[in-house]
Amino acid sequence: MGKVKIKKKETRIDMTAMSDVTVLLLTFFMITPPSVAEEKVPDANLLSVLVSPQGKVFLEVLGSKDSTMKSETVRADLLKNMVAEYKKTHPSANLAFTNKEIETFSKLNAFGVPITKMKEWLNLEPDQRDKFLESEQNPGVPINMNEDPNNPNEFQMWIRAAYNSVNPELQEAMVKGRGIAIKADQTTPYSVVNVVMDNLQTMKMNKFSLMTALKTSEE
Amino acid sequence: MIKSQTLQIALPTNEKVEKEQQNKVKQSEAVTIIIDGKLDDKGLSDPNSGMLYYYDGMPETDKLATTGESNMKQVEFGNNTGGAYPAIREILQERNKEVCLKIADLKKEWKEMKFSKNEELNDSIYNEKAKAIRNDSTLKRPVVIIKATPNASYAHVVSVLDEMQINNISRYQIDRINEVDSAMMILLQGKNLNK
Numbered sequence: 001m002g003k004v005k006i007k008k009k010e011t012r013i014d015m016t017a018m019s020d021v022t023v024l025l026l027t028f029f030m031i032t033p034p035s036v037a038e039e040k041v042p043d044a045n046l047l048s049v050l051v052s053p054q055g056k057v058f059l060e061v062l063g064s065k066d067s068t069m070k071s072e073t074v075r076a077d078l079l080k081n082m083v084a085e086y087k088k089t090h091p092s093a094n095l096a097f098t099n100k101e102i103e104t105f106s107k108l109n110a111f112g113v114p115i116t117k118m119k120e121w122l123n124l125e126p127d128q129r130d131k132f133l134e135s136e137q138n139p140g141v142p143i144n145m146n147e148d149p150n151n152p153n154e155f156q157m158w159i160r161a162a163y164n165s166v167n168p169e170l171q172e173a174m175v176k177g178r179g180i181a182i183k184a185d186q187t188t189p190y191s192v193v194n195v196v197m198d199n200l201q202t203m204k205m206n207k208f209s210l211m212t213a214l215k216t217s218e219e
Numbered sequence: 220m221i222k223s224q225t226l227q228i229a230l231p232t233n234e235k236v237e238k239e240q241q242n243k244v245k246q247s248e249a250v251t252i253i254i255d256g257k258l259d260d261k262g263l264s265d266p267n268s269g270m271l272y273y274y275d276g277m278p279e280t281d282k283l284a285t286t287g288e289s290n291m292k293q294v295e296f297g298n299n300t301g302g303a304y305p306a307i308r309e310i311l312q313e314r315n316k317e318v319c320l321k322i323a324d325l326k327k328e329w330k331e332m333k334f335s336k337n338e339e340l341n342d343s344i345y346n347e348k349a350k351a352i353r354n355d356s357t358l359k360r361p362v363v364i365i366k367a368t369p370n371a372s373y374a375h376v377v378s379v380l381d382e383m384q385i386n387n388i389s390r391y392q393i394d395r396i397n398e399v400d401s402a403m404m405i406l407l408q409g410k411n412l413n414k
Binding site: 032033034035036037038039040041042053054147177178181183184185186187188189190191192193194197198200201202204206207208209210211212213214215 | 223224225226227228229230231232233254256258261262263264265266367368369370371372373374376377378380381384385393
């Protein structure tokens, strides 16, 4: 009788993937509003805007489904673009990331710290990184009511950085309204969601999607 | 993990010029819906309670200034699983009657598979015809302007957007609440309290 060969399994746990757990926790407790909309959330070429009921904003970026534009590639490019965007209005800012920091960033599904804190955050141990992301002291991606696209806030800079990323499919999706999805709990006051929507409008991203939970129509 | 769905929305841009054009909605066709809610001590808005205010056409500012009366009406939102939806639905269906009736007829034909015996083809022909009816400018169709107060719950905003789809309303927009809206709401709330 032939022996059944058991493949050796990798026992090492990739800690970079673990650091996504925090934001999953944040979204796990989120109940998106019920809706009759049936369209599925795209699983590629997507910029998700997670909004906490207190108005803190976190971002998630996904690349293409196949390997042509991996999420890692898009994210690395996103961070470089963001630095360039930030320097447009803060020319004297001392903002630069090492290749290692960019690599760390590219492996993170979600992020949400002020850009001036980013370097420090990326150099934290994964579990500390998680803690900081959810801590009271972290304001998330800085955002305010701002209708001047020439003087964008950091959220608007990220939007522009994503729009101009190396991934043309993401840009196309953003134009069509499938590339940006807002995710917020159903109890979130409109004043909070409105800030994000208004920011997108200012960036001329007036088509976007809202993440919802399927509700069967009472017809 | 359960995959969630998305609801596509399009808002006007924040540019001033386009906004003025956007506001040129025919008075007779406009219906303004204002969503209101209450915040709890945690700053969350309960999706199971809320109020809807609505008025047809333009706000009657003259009447408002002289008599304190307005053309605004109020309905309770009820809970998310049903509640007062029939109330808003009636209001919208009444204003979009011509489209809704035609769609209902079309739906009958679709159910009987009159367009094609092939299910997929039957669906796609139905969808195309339904779209044409929704966008038929010869029919009397409302333009719904959706507004929300800062305390309105996100769930209610989404459910009002849902009503657009359910009631075949092709023309709607999300707009900002203004002083006249707030004034009318306060007056109406005061009047109802005195009752």
